[in-house]
Amino acid sequence: MLYFTxxxxxxxxxxxxxxxxxxxxxFLPEKMVQSWPKWAQRHVVLGLDLQGGxxxxxxxDTNAVRKEKxxxxxxxxxxxxxxARVGYTGLVVRGNSVEVRIREGSNFDQAVDKLRxxxxxxxGILGSSTGQRTLDITTEAxxxxxxxxxxxxxxxxIRQSVEQSIQIIERRVNELGTVEPLIQRQGTDRIxxxxxxxQDPTRLKELLGKxxxxxxRMVDVSMPAEQAAxxxxxxxxxxxxxxxxxxxxxxxxxxxxxxxxxxxxxxxxFDQRTSEPIVSFRFNTSGARKFAQVTQENVGKPFAxxxxxxxxxxxxxxxxxxxxxxxISGSFTVESANDLAILLRxxxxxxxxxxxxxxxxGPGLGQDSIAKGKVSAYVGAVMxxxxxxxTYGLFGLxxxxxxxxxxxxxxxxxxxxxATLTLPGIAGIxxxxxxxxxxxxxxxxxxxEEVRGGRTPINAxxxxxxxxxxxxxxxxxxxxxxxxxxxYIGTGPVRGFAVTLGxxxxxxxxxxxxxxxxxxxxxxxxxxxxxxxx
Amino acid sequence: xxxLRIVPDDTKFDFMRFRRISFPLSALLSILAxxxxxFHGLNFGIDFKGGTLIEVQSKAGAADxxxxxxxxxxxxxxxVQLQQFGAPNDVLIRIAEQPGGEVAxxxxxxxxxxxxxxxxxxxxxxxxxxxxxxxxxxxxxxGLMLAILAILIYLWFRFEWQFALGAMIANxxxxxxxxxxxxxxxxxxxxxxxxxxxxxxxxxxNDTVVIYDRIxxxxxxxxxxxMPDLLNASVNQTLSRxxxxxxxxxxxxxxxxxxGGQAIHSFTATMMFGVxxxxxxxxxxxxxxxxxxxxVGTGRDSLSSPDRDK
Numbered sequence: 150m151l152y153f154t155x156x157x158x159x160x161x162x163x164x165x166x167x168x169x170x171x172x173x174x175x176f177l178p179e180k181m182v183q184s185w186p187k188w189a190q191r192h193v194v195l196g197l198d199l200q201g202g203x204x205x206x207x208x209x210d211t212n213a214v215r216k217e218k219x220x221x222x223x224x225x226x227x228x229x230x231x232x233a234r235v236g237y238t239g240l241v242v243r244g245n246s247v248e249v250r251i252r253e254g255s256n257f258d259q260a261v262d263k264l265r266x267x268x269x270x271x272x273g274i275l276g277s278s279t280g281q282r283t284l285d286i287t288t289e290a291x292x293x294x295x296x297x298x299x300x301x302x303x304x305x306x307i308r309q310s311v312e313q314s315i316q317i318i319e320r321r322v323n324e325l326g327t328v329e330p331l332i333q334r335q336g337t338d339r340i341x342x343x344x345x346x347x348q349d350p351t352r353l354k355e356l357l358g359k360x361x362x363x364x365x366r367m368v369d370v371s372m373p374a375e376q377a378a379x380x381x382x383x384x385x386x387x388x389x390x391x392x393x394x395x396x397x398x399x400x401x402x403x404x405x406x407x408x409x410x411x412x413x414x415x416x417x418x419f420d421q422r423t424s425e426p427i428v429s430f431r432f433n434t435s436g437a438r439k440f441a442q443v444t445q446e447n448v449g450k451p452f453a454x455x456x457x458x459x460x461x462x463x464x465x466x467x468x469x470x471x472x473x474x475x476x477i478s479g480s481f482t483v484e485s486a487n488d489l490a491i492l493l494r495x496x497x498x499x500x501x502x503x504x505x506x507x508x509x510x511g512p513g514l515g516q517d518s519i520a521k522g523k524v525s526a527y528v529g530a531v532m533x534x535x536x537x538x539x540t541y542g543l544f545g546l547x548x549x550x551x552x553x554x555x556x557x558x559x560x561x562x563x564x565x566x567x568a569t570l571t572l573p574g575i576a577g578i579x580x581x582x583x584x585x586x587x588x589x590x591x592x593x594x595x596x597x598e599e600v601r602g603g604r605t606p607i608n609a610x611x612x613x614x615x616x617x618x619x620x621x622x623x624x625x626x627x628x629x630x631x632x633x634x635x636x637y638i639g640t641g642p643v644r645g646f647a648v649t650l651g652x653x654x655x656x657x658x659x660x661x662x663x664x665x666x667x668x669x670x671x672x673x674x675x676x677x678x679x680x681x682x683x
Numbered sequence: 684x685x686x687l688r689i690v691p692d693d694t695k696f697d698f699m700r701f702r703r704i705s706f707p708l709s710a711l712l713s714i715l716a717x718x719x720x721x722f723h724g725l726n727f728g729i730d731f732k733g734g735t736l737i738e739v740q741s742k743a744g745a746a747d748x749x750x751x752x753x754x755x756x757x758x759x760x761x762x763v764q765l766q767q768f769g770a771p772n773d774v775l776i777r778i779a780e781q782p783g784g785e786v787a788x789x790x791x792x793x794x795x796x797x798x799x800x801x802x803x804x805x806x807x808x809x810x811x812x813x814x815x816x817x818x819x820x821x822x823x824x825x826g827l828m829l830a831i832l833a834i835l836i837y838l839w840f841r842f843e844w845q846f847a848l849g850a851m852i853a854n855x856x857x858x859x860x861x862x863x864x865x866x867x868x869x870x871x872x873x874x875x876x877x878x879x880x881x882x883x884x885x886x887x888x889n890d891t892v893v894i895y896d897r898i899x900x901x902x903x904x905x906x907x908x909x910m911p912d913l914l915n916a917s918v919n920q921t922l923s924r925x926x927x928x929x930x931x932x933x934x935x936x937x938x939x940x941x942x943g944g945q946a947i948h949s950f951t952a953t954m955m956f957g958v959x960x961x962x963x964x965x966x967x968x969x970x971x972x973x974x975x976x977x978x979v980g981t982g983r984d985s986l987s988s989p990d991r992d993k
Contacts, residue, residue: 198946206815208785348805351796354789503785507792507810514738514806514946521944529938533931539687540927573875576939576947580954583935584886587928591893594924601692623841624892628885630833635881638826640819643874650882683686 151611151670158671161663165554172560193563196571196645199519201512202345204641206505207318207357209338213500214310215245218298222284223247225267226296235260246297253292261286261294268296307338310499315340320495321356340502350509352488360457360501361492363409365440367402368451368463374400392459393480399460401453406443411436415493417486420478426486427478430493437473445469456489508641522575529579530556533586541593544683547672548589551665555585558656559649568652571645581653584628588661592617593683606681607673614666621661629654689930690923698918699911702972709969713856716863723866728873729809731823733780733816735791738768739803745771746803754798760791769945773806785812823877830881831855834888842895845977850891853970857887861957868952875950883957886932890925890966897921898974910979914971925963933959 153161174182174192182190197204219242226247230237236252237260251260268284283302287295311334318340322330331343347353369386377400378388387403390396415430432440443452444466453463454477462479481489533552537545559578563570596613604612629651636647729736741747748765751774755763761779768775776795781787788810796805811819831851838847858880865872897917905913936959939951 208814351793504789504810505785505812506815507789507808509805509808511804511806513740513804518944518946521942521946525938525942528942529935532934532938536687536931536934540689542686572943572946573878573950576943576950579935579939580882580932583932584889584928586931587889587924590924590927590931594921594927597692597923598920620893620896623896624889626837627834627888627892628882630837631830631881631885634826634830634833635878638822638829639874639878643878646875646878 151607151614151666151673153667153670158667161667165558165660165664168561168565169554169557170561171564172557175560175564191564191567193560194567194569195515195519196569196574196642197343197345197508197515198510198572198642199515199522199570200345201348201510201515202343203347203350203353204506204508205342205344205350205354205357206335206507207340207342207502208505209307209311209314209340210501210503211307211338214307215298215303217500218303218306219245219247222267222296222298226264229263229267230260233260233263235263245303246295248293248295251292251294257291261288264294264296304337311338311340313499314502317496317498318342318357321491322353324491324495325353325356339505346512348509348511350507354504354507356488356491357502358504359492360498361409361489361495362457362497363412363493364405364455365407365443366405366453366455367443367447368453369400369402370450372400374398389453389455389458389460392456392461399453399463401455401460406452407432407436407439409493409497411439412493415490417483417490418476420476423478425478426481426483427476428481428486428490428493429476430474432473434473437471440473440475441469441471444471518572522572526575526579530582533582537586537589541683543672544589544593544669547665547668548586548593550668551589551660552582552585554664555653555656555660556582558660559653562652562656563649568648569645570649571642573642574645574649577646577649577653581650581657585653585657585660588617588621588625588657589665591621592661592665596681597683600681606678609681610669610673614669618662621658625654625658690926692923694919694922695915696919696922697915698967699915699972699975701968702975705964705968705972709856709965712863713859716859716866719863719866725862725866725872726869728871728876729777729780729811729816730873731816731820733788733811733813735776735778735788735795735811736807736809737776737778737792737795737805738807739774739776739799740770740806741772741774741803743802746774748774751776751799755795758791758794758798760794773945774803780813780816785814788812819874823874826877827858827880827884830884834884838888838892842899843979845974845979846895846899849970849973849977849979850888850895852973853891853965854884854887856969857883857957857961857965860961861953864956865953870952871949873949875947876953879950879953879957882954883962886958887962887965890928890962891970893924894918894921894966894971898971898979902979910975911972914974918967918971925966929959929963 171191174185174190182192223240223242226249227240230249235255237249237255238252239248239250241248251257265286268282268286270282283299285297285299287297289295315332315334319330319332322332322342322344325344325347327344328346330345331341333341335341342353342357344350344353369383371383374388375398377383377386378398382388382400385403386400388398389401390398411432413431413433415428418427418429419425420427448466448468451463451465454461461477477489534549537548539545541548556578559581562568592613595617596609599609599612599616600606632647632651632654636644636651639647739746746767748767752763752765755765755776760781763779764777766775766777767773778791778795781791792808792810831854835847835851838850861880861883865876870876894917897920898914901908901913901917908916933955936951936955939947940955943951
């Protein structure tokens with residue numbers, strides 16, 4: 150146990166030294182570190198509770214995604230059957246399927262064949278090997294066709310929506326000009342947004358909460374909106390209300406003429422004549438063409454500009470707009486015009502997002518926490534060091550050196566992994582110091598027993614190490630299991646604690662098995678003691 | 684140099700004798716703890732109950748709790764709790780989960796900001812909606828059970844089944860008593876508390892495993908020694924190590940308790956109780972004697988190898 154070949158000793162010292170080196174970037178000023186190569190720059194990331202910032206968890210409305218997919222399918226069925234000149238009735242969305250009845254006299258089998266073409270293999274080229282398709286098509290009673298969206302297709306669509314949402318969120322958040330935000334998916338339908346340094350997330354939440362679906366539709370002037378609201382709404386129209394007070398009703402066609410997806414740019418500005426804040430926009434070629442056609446055909450009639458199913462304004466078309474650009478005005482403040490421009494440029498979210506969790510820490514609290522963490526770490530370390538020296542003298546010094554290197558190694562590993570350090574994480578490090586000493590205590594107490602039992606000093610030390618190491622392994626593994634479970638179920642600060650605890654256990658076992666042994670071994674070789682000084 | 688010796692060498696304290704007291708005492712305390720949990724309840728934080736937590740610091744001197752309470756009470760947000768949090772100008776505001784799903788929670792925050800205005804600094808705002816709070820609670824409970832199971836399996840591998848069972852009973856007892864402690868003190872029970880419980884589990888087992896290791900070694904060596912004597916010897920031999928380690932862990936926790944601040948106070952206090960007080964007691968007075976009742980060590984006499992005394 151006390152014999153180390155030169156190679157082994159060198160390897161141990163080198164490993165410990167290299168790992169400790171990785172901890173260095175954390176303590177040097179930013180400017181110095183930035184000129185180093187990327188792999189040397191790895192450092193510990195401060196958690197939001199130490200840095201200050203906002204943590205927002207969003208959930209994608211999967212029901213909205215489901216509904217939209219089914220409505221698109223229904224429109225596709227309508228298109229396919231009309232193109233094939235097949236008569237049908239009762240085209241409706243029911244549950245997870247679209248149902249349609251083929252009229253008598255139409256070619257049923259031909260209709261079904263055409264509809265089958267709508268079903269595509271999932272995953273493109275790869276999908277055909279898994280055999281999964283987007284639709285299940287069944288028939289009943291020779292006239293009813295039911296197209297059901299398969300579960301894997303829905304899951305895939307949700308996944309795509311989440312990916313798309315992440316990109317749109319990135320664009321929106323970047324407009325805020327903040328420090329590198331973290332935006333990642335969590336689970337199947339959640340997105341985590343973490344913005345360090347953000348103190349008041351109100352504006353961020355507003356930007357994330359709006360779907361920002363913009364469309365342009367004609368207003369139906371055949372009857373006053375109030376009358377339709379009380380009586381019957383024509384089948385091709387719907388009632389929408391204005392976005393600002395007073396909430397006037399508008400009778401608007403369901404058909405979308407041009408949508409926000411065709412916008413290439415949106416900028417806030419001021420109206421030339423009234424100096425009110427407005428948003429000016431520009432369409433791409435196909436949008437411009439549609440817009441030109443609509444305005445040409447409907448001069449003198451009002452059209453509605455609708456944002457998230459609310460009417461922002463309903464101006465009258467005075468002349469055809471061929472240039473593909475225009476402006477939206479209507480009760481904007483400078484800030485709301487700016488925000489709308491941001492939302493339009495970033496794009497509409499495929500499905501609404503709900504905020505299900507929010508945690509914001511101000512910078513004041515963050516700095517306080519760091520300060521407190523440091524003080525408790527230093528005080529704890531000093532107390533333990535003094536106690537160890539008092540109890541074990543010289544060997545206590547060896548243990549203290551080993552524990553100091555242990556802590557440095559913990560920081561090194563944390564840096565290597567770019568792990569997040571939180572306040573509970575600092576508590577974890579302090580606790581690790583308390584328990585790291587235990588490994589040395591186990592060894593030393595064993596050595597003392599062996600000495601009492603009558604062994605020579607060197608044999609006693611040797612036996613102490615060999616007998617104690619199995620126990621060290623056993624006891625630390627149980628704590629490690631607890632840390633692993635905690636990592637799996639925890640979030641945020643608690644996860645930070647699990648990480649430092651787990652890493653601390655690994656480094657503790659490493660230093661006990663190697664460094665402490667090494668130091669004692671070299672001391673024995675150098676001093677050839679007659680007595681064991683503990 | 685005279686070194687510090689807290690525990691003298693060769694102690695021969697008869698720990699096992701106390702098992703006739705410690706077992707009923709522990710059973711009683713456990714029942715007490717469980718009934719406390721059901722009747723007095725734990726002070727669930729927003730992590731598990733949902734709702735809003737806002738920590739504010741008044742910009743001008745000590746906070747006027749009464750005034751703030753009146754201002755917030757008028758907002759119609761249901762149950763609103765205010766308490767001083769550390770320094771006299773630090774206030775913790777807790778608002779119950781609002782009916783109306785996720786959006787309602789956000790509206791509550793906006794209303795509070797409106798009511799308190801610029802008189803305070805918002806140090807921390809946490810909003811947990813109904814969905815996430817439900818998940819965190821179930822994850823927490825499942826996690827605890829998973830950890831207990833995983834450790835049980837590991838111990839079964841390393842020791843015989845009686846040891847695994849004994850350790851588990853002792854350490855689950857630790858957790859039960861700690862929950863009782865948290866119920867009496869009404870300490871905040873949130874995610875960090877689950878972290879504390881899991882850590883207590885890990886460290887308690889640490890202790891128990893060290894003693895069991897020694898017991899196993901003694902069982903192999905001394906075939907004729909009666910169990911109570913063997914267990915006593917094991918505990919006495921490991922006593923020095925146990926005490927010293929407990930002192931160092933206590934020192935570390937003490938530093939955290941005194942200087943770590945309010946944010947981790949509930950965590951540190953729970954750890955202190957679980958590891959230092961309860962953990963020590965169970966390792967010595969429950970985990971070891973329980974082996975007698977589980978039948979460890981019987982059947983050694985039938986083996987023919989002679990005593991190998993040192």
